[in-house]
Amino acid sequence: xxxVKVTNNEVAINGNLGEILKSALTDADLAYKNELAAKHGLxxxxxxxxxxxxxxEIAKYYESNSKFDEALFIKDDVLTxxxxxxYNFYGFKAESVEKEFYLxxxxxxxxxxxxxxxxxxxxxxxxxxxxxxxxxxxRKEV
Numbered sequence: 001x002x003x004v005k006v007t008n009n010e011v012a013i014n015g016n017l018g019e020i021l022k023s024a025l026t027d028a029d030l031a032y033k034n035e036l037a038a039k040h041g042l043x044x045x046x047x048x049x050x051x052x053x054x055x056x057e058i059a060k061y062y063e064s065n066s067k068f069d070e071a072l073f074i075k076d077d078v079l080t081x082x083x084x085x086x087y088n089f090y091g092f093k094a095e096s097v098e099k100e101f102y103l104x105x106x107x108x109x110x111x112x113x114x115x116x117x118x119x120x121x122x123x124x125x126x127x128x129x130x131x132x133x134x135x136x137x138x139r140k141e142v
Contacts, residue, residue: 013054017070020058021078024051028086032094048087055079 005012013020027047030036036044055074062071097104123133 011054013058017058021055021074024055024078025082027051028082031086031090034091034093036090044090045087048083048090052079052083052087055083 003014005014027036027039028051030039031044031048034044036047040047055078059071059074059079062068062074127133
């Protein structure tokens, strides 16, 4: 279990990195399920923000000690893939897409049609300006 010491405005954390990250990921999972506030008795977003700040500082510590693999793992995997999404979607109720299948299918279809439509609009706009998409002429050496 990590040992935490608070002095004025500074926090010192000593412990196994694996255990610290395991705790952070457990809290991120509980936040996804909207059960984080019940565990700690605080606002879930505040807890996730504290994890974000702490893990960012831990990553800086590892970078300063030339342990780039650990720092990269903390930044790319734990922060980006767990803590930040849990913070951003905290409070949302997770539901199956099957409930809104027709809405999702309609939105996806609209997105594809809209994208192709604007693609052709840009294509014709450039064609009107005199730029054409043609096959390159065969190059002959002199």
